[in-house]
Amino acid sequence: MSEGAAGRPRVFLVDDHHLFRAGVRAELKDAVSVVGEADEVDAAVELIGERNPDVVLLDVHLPGGGGQAVIEAVRASAPEVRFLALSVSDAPEDVIAVIRAGARGYVTKAISGPELIDAVHRVAGGDAVFSPRLAGFVLDAFAALTPGVAAPSVDPELDQLSTREREVLRLIARGYTYKEVAKELSIATKTVETHVSAVLRKLQLSTRHQLTYWATERRLV
Amino acid sequence: MSEGAAGRPRVFLVDDHHLFRAGVRAELKDAVSVVGEADEVDAAVELIGERNPDVVLLDVHLPGGGGQAVIEAVRASAPEVRFLALSVSDAPEDVIAVIRAGARGYVTKAISGPELIDAVHRVAGGDAVFSPRLAGFVLDAFAALTPGVAAPSVDPELDQLSTREREVLRLIARGYTYKEVAKELSIATKTVETHVSAVLRKLQLSTRHQLTYWATERRLV
DNA sequence: GGACGCCTCGGGGGCATCCCCGATACCGCC
DNA sequence: GGCGGTATCGGGGATGCCCCCGAGGCGTCC
Helix, strand or coil: CCCCCCCCCEEEEECCCHHHHHHHHHHHCCCCEEEEEECCHHHHHHHHHHHCCCEEEECCCCCCCHHHHHHHHHHHHCCCCEEEEEECCCCHHHHHHHHHHCCCEEEECCCCHHHHHHHHHHHHCCCCEECHHHHHHHHHHHHHHCCCCCCCCCCHHHHCCCHHHHHHHHHHHCCCCHHHHHHHHCCCHHHHHHHHHHHHHHHCCCCHHHHHHHHHHCCCC | CCCCCCCCCEEEEECCCHHHHHHHHHHHCCCCEEEEEECCHHHHHHHHHHHCCCEEEECCCCCCCCHHHHHHHHHHHCCCCEEEEEECCCCHHHHHHHHHHCCCEEEECCCCHHHHHHHHHHHHCCCCEECHHHHHHHHHHHHHHCCCCCCCCCCHHHHCCCHHHHHHHHHHHCCCCHHHHHHHHCCCHHHHHHHHHHHHHHHCCCCHHHHHHHHHHCCCC
16 A cells, blocks of 8 residues: 555645644645645535545644544544644544544644655654654553553542442443343343343433443443 | 753663674663663563663563563552663554553554654653654554544454344443334334344344443444 | 346344333441 | 431333345356
């Protein structure tokens, strides 16, 4: 997969500031082929699908959902497109969010033209590119994830539940039927129903499927 | 925390090849202060504790446990010491292992003298330094962990499903009822049932609850 | 043209889910 | 001793879920 990486990569530009796009275009025009641009999420997703770029230069803060939204939407239909985040922000949460979404690099807008050209070529060639300070954020997040230190955060929603209800919730979220939960906990199926009803009421949900979704979202499984 | 980052950082060298250490010393001697060296794990841990370096240049493959062992041992007593892995290996597992242990950078021994000097200074200053290709490994591992971005890796299980089945799966996994899915996709509830049955059969699951669990595990939502 | 897969529906039936209404029992609190 | 919360059960019923069987249309591949 050397999609023009050595030559002029096809680049798509997503940023809500017209002037900034113009600046990037001017800096890059000799080294890459700018195949399109957009200033908000929906238009970006649609156009990227049409223009088939090698690399998408993407601002993190966008009207309509942010850069992550673009990445997530495009990945589904065109997973081969590579994203390079290009943002004024150097906040760790922004960097992490966009990397988690699947960006292959993150540079700040303080970057010089030649450096940006180099970064685009690297990303097009399959490398990852980071401003060194920002790479540190990713490392921190990585290190924080691996030991499984899931933070003892107190969830007010979860706090309403009794211990028994939490046990039931855990098993239900794993896909157990009421009967299976009953067997596992050595209680009657009817009792499981009662607990589930209580959990659904307390969490303001209506079906056990939403419960599974709710629980896995919070990593309670 | 600018522990001599601007001047001559104190550097400690860990590598089991004497000749290589000599080479690094020669290349770095004008730009950094080499405060000690070691050729195996135990000696390295002990001497690092005594010499108090800013940065430890560390080979990944070492007699006595490997570079990770050094990092883990030193972190306990002197967490402010920064590690820069310097290795012939560019294997993903080596990179990941040493990053997980806590290294703030990873460069290969193919690096030039000036580049190495720059890398040492950056790490001393708090930045992270990576060869671009190696940074990609970390990103992949990160994405695989955070689960959700699971990479361009094509899931053989998911591959069996038709596009329509995947659409249905996505909605079901979100907690939609058949009726809601039907409305969303503008098809009959019975058709949704058919699709779900096909999905369950292909994925060898038996209930839609397991399906929700399966999907959220793989972050297909 | 026929085989095959996908998408679209339907009938019917068994079981699961979730609600309503009850009940008994334990435990801590005022 | 009441009062509230939790845990344990049950009947009954509406709905959802999942499977069995069937069907026609549409596209691709040989």
